Amino acid sequence: MYIGFELKKFNKNFFDYFDYYLNIGNEIFIKHKRIIQKTLNQFEKNDGSLNGDKMQSNWFPKINTDVFLCHSHSDKDLVIAFAGWLKDNFDLEVFVDSCIWGYYKDLQKLIDNRYSKNPQRGLDYDNVLFAASHVNMMLNTALMQMIDNCECVIFINTPNSVKPNEVVNKIISPWIYSELAMTKLITKKSLQSHRVDYINESKVFSELQIEYNLDTKHLCDLSTGDLSRWEGISLKKYNALDYLYKMKS
Template identity: 40%
Template sequence: MFAGFNLQGLDDKFLSHYKGAGEAAFNSQKNHIQKELDRFVLDDGSLDGSALQDDWFPDVNADIFLSHSHADQKLTMAFAAMLEGEFGLKAFIDSCVWGYADDLLKKIDDEYCKNKTNSGATYNYNLRNYSTSHVHMMLSSALTKMMDKTECLIFVNTPNSITTRDTVENKTKSPWIYSEIATSHVLRKKNPERHEELEKSWKFEAAQKNLDIVYNANLDHLTPLSTEDLSLWCYQFKGERVVGALPHALDVLYRTKKLVQFPTSVRG
């Protein structure tokens, strides 16, 4: 991951044009993940945990990881469609995966965790705890792997995801949002390969930023992003293409937010 953004102010009005396309894109990813989950429940009822961890995202190649509240799923779907339509960037919506953790867990529990004393009408508490810990650890590992693969993370910050108790402290009730924000603090920072090429020719030296690793879903390390920034991003990207440049859309965003300083690049 190269950069992280804390996006505030996103609403249905701003994304009204992309609502239908967002649902179609989400369903495409969702169907793929559902199919892949089914593969790991074997004929004998056992679960190939190693294969599940290794292959959770076999065909999902994305530029951006979108972290969001479950209540903002449709909003995030429309935002993903905007990123695709305006910039040709593929976004991974995290709920495509954690939304199916319960489905996978149900399959495991039905196979392994039923109480034998009452004809399987109820689940064994201890076995359920064991199966839940396995599935949630696999899910956490899969999300971390996906975050590391994508070039940047955008956190869709709304009152559904973060509640501000005062002017300083942010809290979240979602364990998955907390996990993703905490992971984004410690993931290695990787420069895109195209930046390394530009560094050779322009002697560009990326500014390094020290991150304060804190608790309680601290968002200080994410670059602020607003709907005004999104509009400016669209305007500058289209403007550069009009004058004949072939910029990478994310590089235009990075320059807009002053994360990089090099001139307009030619996209390979």
């Protein structure tokens, strides 16, 4: 990761052709899903255990992306359209985690059905919690790797992701909290380290809501006005990102 932004007051009204960009975004992530959408049975090893490395690599394969979008799952279509906008205008590859998280419940169900069931009592609560902790840890590790590998991270701050408070804003998604914490802790990389390879060559959550303090002081502010100015340039890929960085410096 080189830099992070916080995008506020962003909604469908930003787009002149929302459905057009949504279609582009959906095409991108259908392609991504085809890469990772493999039979869950492949995760089971010969000895009956589950292959954590294989699960991680199948869910979050090493897809080369430029921008990581952190957002509420309630804003999925909005963010996919934004990904389409970034691709159409600047030829940027974008990672949207909500297109991947749907597999969380599938794997959890697989583990519960095979390893957490008690013939007499149904699901064993302790085993379910143990399995869930492994799934969460693997996904958080994979997310950290993806954030670390992406040059630019953009947090889409909407009412769906942040609960306003008179004293302090609160986040109700543990995943958003985790991702923002990662952007603060991960060692920032130089642009050259991100681009050297380029030059050389997936309702998961329960109704329980737990609030976390929102800390975005380390992120640069990004507005829809900034996006509109950025859209007016005729640059692509890294030249487009460089223009954005200079514009916000």
